[in-house]
Amino acid sequence: MKIEVKNLYHIYLKDTPMETLALDNINLKIEKNEIVGIIGKSGSGKSTLIQHFNGLLKPTKGDIYINGQPISSKKNMNVTSKIGLVFQFPEMQLFEDSVYDDIAFGPRNLKWSKKKIDEAVNWAVDEIAPNLKDRFEDSPFKLSGGEQRKTAICGILAMKPRMICFDEPTAGMDPASKKDFFSLMCKLKKDGIQIIFISHNINDILNYSDRILIMENGLIAEDMLKSSLKENIEILNKYELDLPDVYKFSKYLSRYLDISPIHEEEKLNRILDSYLINS
């Protein structure tokens, strides 16, 4: 699936005193099966951008093209259903009486057969949280926060999207669930699903993305491959973003020891061991 964003502007509350320019001429092409990570301060336009991909928000100016077709054209309505959007706190959108019905809600709207819906629901649950199968009959509101989140993600996956945009998917997750989530995300990529994810955590962005967009004031300020961001990591300071942990620590340490700032944790450990254990 090819996505192209051309001269996209979005203004909230246009022509009112509260008018806010949220996206300021965005141009972007996503063509490969890569994980695109988006980072930027609160209010930089990250969520606004991805909410355009499935037509949830309409551009104030400009357009999005999916496989060459503008999203604004009615012919493309069914294409947008191939792009899943998982919001911040997706569990807030659960509303059905049972876990099963909630996951089946999207596929039912796509007017699939009962059998196809059942297969899709079971497949999605197998992929994400097999133990939810024991809770199919339960109300989703009886689940814990983390399980509710997984239920909501299953609902998106069951629609068999070609691309999924995750908006801060791990907010509020404990570290173990977070690790599970990221391995799921990598698995989805291997299954051929394109992934865009927004995160506030530079360590997660560097660990899991192939390509990184840094947003600031409604603009894509940087669009880099992971390797080039690592080489130019100090650029994060310009956008008031935190440096990755290992780099930051080794940078502080370089004031005292004869080392250069590095990214690799194992390498840093070996250096420290040489000072403290092997001497």
Add this chain to the structure above:
Amino acid sequence: MIKFDNATKIFNKSTIGVKDINIEINQGDFVGVIGPNGSGKSTLVRLINGLYSPSKGNIYVDGKNTKKEKELEEIREKVGFVFQNPDNQIVATTVEDEVAFGLENLQLAPEEIDKRVDKALNYVNMISYKRKLTTNLSGGEKQLISFASIIAMETKYMIFDEPTSLIDKFGRNEIIKILKKLKKDKTIIFVSHFLEEIFISDKIIVMKEGEIEFFDTPYNLLNNEKILKLIKFPLPFLLKIVKKYDLRPDKYEFLHVVKKLKEKIDENRS
């Protein structure tokens, strides 16, 4: 003082929220609460201001029982609460009205309200947002407004239920700074998923399946293999370093840890 006296909360007759809780939180304490999803952290803190009533046992705030309706009113004036998702508690259209909302309910004089709103917004560095619409704020900005609303109420106890989960790291640092400032004269209970954050607390509660498994200092948590294994939380990079080289930094922050490490290396050389 907040006292849990054998408190249990059961939902829908069978699901255990928290079980047999017996703890005391003293005035001036800064207590962090951590544990996996569904371990009962939110239930625990919601029992304190009576959002949930215990199915068994009692919770007392300064000797008042949350089960008694009249006493609960007094408790709620003393206990401020910030939720995980600020959308659940923002009610007003503008930032200014949002921060003033609780104060109006306290029937304070308009001049006093104005004064407290400005003070609280300055406290969280959001004074320039005073006249903005709350609907236009990002998640992180909304959370800072929720903080200001509670700060303006000047409550003795403050509960923060995962206040940072929506905020970027830069904003999180701001929040942590604010929490540290509040630490000086408030009693704070702070729920977080971030081990590195919870280490700003004086004492840490670790929860698992509705029970309190650990209630002790951050240093002792770091050296308690059993508990760390139980909650399956991988240590963040900085804490791994602290643990591995048995450092005792004044604060669990990068600069402090690097300084201790340097001292240790110097000792080793001499």
